[in-house]
Amino acid sequence: MQAYRASLLRFDSAGQPVHDEDGLVVVGPDANGRQRVQDAGTYAAVAARHPQVPVTHWPGRIIAPGFVDMHIHYPQTDIIGAPADGLLPWLENYTFPAETRFADPVHAAEVAEVFLDELMRNGVTTSLTFATSHPQSVDAFFEAAQRRRLRMMTGKVLQDRHSPDGVRDKAEQSLIDSEQLIRKWHNVDRLGYAITPRFAPTSTDAQLRGAGELAAKYPDTWIHSHVAENRDEVRWARELFPQARSYLDIYAGFGLMRERAVYAHCIHFDDDDRRLMRETGSAAAVSPTSNLFLGSGFFDFEGADRIGYRYGLASDVGGGTSFSPFTTMMAAYYAGREGQTKPGVSIPPSQLWWRHTAGAARALGLEGVIGNLQPGCEADFVVIDPKATPLIARKTALAANLEELLFALIVLGDDRLIERTVISQALAG
Template identity: 85%
Template sequence: MQAYRASLLRFDAAGQPVYDEDGLLVVGPDEAGRQRVIDAGPHGAVAARHPDVAVTHWPGRIIAPGFVDMHIHFPQTDIIGAPSAGLLPWLENYTFPAEGRFSEPAHAAEVAEVFFDELMRNGVTTSLTFATSHPQSVQAFFESAQRRGLRMISGKVLQDRHSPDGVRDKTEQSLIDTEALIRQWHDVDRLGYAITPRFAPTSTDAQLRGAGELAAKYPDTWIHSHVAENKDEVKWARELFPGARSYLDVYTGFGLMRERAVYAHCIHFDDTDRLLMRETGTAAAVSPTSNLFLGSGFFDFEGADRIGCEYGLASDVGGGTSFSPFRTMLAAYYVGREGQTKPGLSIPPSQLWWRHTGGAAHALGLEGVIGNLQPGCEADFLVLNPKATPLLARKIERANNLEELLFSMIVLGDDRLVERTVISQAPSA
């Protein structure tokens, strides 16, 4: 076992923050060799229970759970900040040309390494991740994640229509490839597979039906797609699926809404949609920097909370403008203040943090596994330096309580705040 002494941030079962100014985190290996949290809490009490464990002391630092990004595109790493009039032109002019290159295994492998370097630098230890329609992109993603010992989720994109040459796949082969990748990678080490229709307009009924059949056959996989991001997209979906009550309802008809199903954006919803999300156990991935950048709209936090929808925060790189969870949390705060049915919502900083750690883990069906530092959790954690920059140091000194401390880091923090990212499992040889 090993122990680490610093200030310690974690969350209770209700998602409320627990903070020890002088804390101790004790970790040790499980039967699979993964480091898990054995004990956590105030230094005096925890040290007394583990008198013989060697302690690493990080004075002036904060130990916090690794961040969980609920929706991100690793092949879009190189198109962050590409200017566009909106979602659909952005896909046509930047996304699809960039993703077409991922048929080349060497290119996919190169971008995967850059992608994981950026995640680690920014303190993101788990992400639900789009690859491309090319199996090579999935292989590159999982091979890199496995070498690094990361808990990551991804899958081959399904898009057999309304897509250009180079990214459009073939219906039958796409489903054969998906099942082969599930068998190869799902639940291997810390890896998980997500059945990934890009979004309903780019899949035929046959492909969506096949995806739903695979989801039923492999119920512990994830489902990952987009819905109701942009008004033009919503209009298009209505034209393509006139029998569905709403854009979201399209996925219900193909068996693609259940626990471990995650849909990015979920902006242009009504309460019936939110009830459907709640009743099926489906979760929303809220992507505020992307929605602001592409002018897509605002996620209704008040509506989701009122109905009881599951949701967590996501960067949505490359529509999203930063790998940094601090930028994502700050953008979510802006959206809460300005973009609601009832404007002026002030999301507590601790709840922003929860929605990007333990709350996101809960929405993914991984509560008690990642996103927290309670006993039993895998020990993916961050060492934060709250005085990483002069202005942040000055602000932190004036924080009167935990909410002010966390908000100071959300507003002024960036990758410099993340001094160290510690992964539960040592990378494979």
């Protein structure tokens, strides 16, 4: 058992922030030896309940849940900021050439280490992550994550058509490889497998049908793909699958929409698409820096909230431009203000934070497991220094309430705010 004292940020079951200016979080092993939050609240109340537990005090710091990134590509670490006219040219000119190198397990292992270092440095403790079409890219990622005791999800990308040599696979073998990887890695330690069609245009009917069969056979796996990101992509998908009502409906027709199905972007939706997301329990990974960078459009926060389907925030590196959750939250604020069909919505800072922590965990089907500091949650958290730079120190000192404090961190913050990342009592950064 170990206790940590600082200002404490967590969330209640309604997604509202709970802030203890002088807080204490107690962590310790569960029956299986996994470190979990045992108690959390004000220092006075919690310390009285655990008088024998040693306390590490971080005065002037904020303890907050580790961030959860709902959609990111580890093989695209080296192509952040690559210029392109839009999504499809960017894939052709940068993404696919970079991903061909992941046939080499040495290269895959090297990038996995760099990628996880960046996540930890930025306070991201869980991510739903794209690998490549090469099984060795999945092995490399899981091996690196397992050594660090991280809760991470990934899977072999499925793409058996409209893809260049070097990343294109074959439907039958891709499904055999996927099932072998599920049996090898899913639910091992803190790892989870994601069945991962790249996006509908790069898979044949046979591959998508097989992916749906795997999803039914292994219902606690994740499904991870892209949908409705770019108007040219939407037109292409509709041409390839004319029987589907919409781009999203393609996935429904192959049994690829259910709990733990996560679709990145979800920009060009109508209300029927939104209802389909809600009714199937699928979730959107909102990727605002990527959408802005590639000129794809704006996620409709008002539409998502009105219909009531799950969504959370994601960096989408390397289309996204930063590993930092603060950059992602700031971009989401911009998109909410500017990108609506109705007058823009001003998303409260605490809700932006929730969408990148406990809200993202809920969208992933991991509510009560990660993304929060309530009792029972796994003990992944960050220690934030609200005086990390002179300007941030000046601005946070002027904050009159929690919302002003969180917004100052979002607007001005980057990796310098993250003083420590704690993974089951292992310190990083």
